[in-house]
Amino acid sequence: MKYKINKDLLFERKGKKVTIFDPEKSTIILMNETGSxxxxxxxxxxxIHNIVNILGKKYNQTEKKLYRxxxxxxxxxxxxxxxI
Numbered sequence: 001m002k003y004k005i006n007k008d009l010l011f012e013r014k015g016k017k018v019t020i021f022d023p024e025k026s027t028i029i030l031m032n033e034t035g036s037x038x039x040x041x042x043x044x045x046x047x048i049h050n051i052v053n054i055l056g057k058k059y060n061q062t063e064k065k066l067y068r069x070x071x072x073x074x075x076x077x078x079x080x081x082x083x084i
Contacts, residue, residue, distance in 0.1 A: 002047050003083040
């Protein structure tokens with residue numbers, strides 16, 4: 001499944017991290033380096049399988065663990081309406 005970034009949010013990149021501001025809820029969300037990387041891949045229209053493949057080259061984890069962790073992260077992003 002491919003996701004899209006919610007265009008109603010404001011994003012600011014600082015180094016390898018991202019700050020997200022939701023003007024509707026007046027909330028700020030801080031993303032670490034890995035979260036920022038995943039968001040960047042979503043912006044490039046990369047699906048979860050390819051994101052996991054890329055993460056597998058970067059981190060010494062099993063594909064199963066990377067897929068599970070990425071799916072949980074994407075589910076949380078969707079719940080927060082950062083992605084749709």
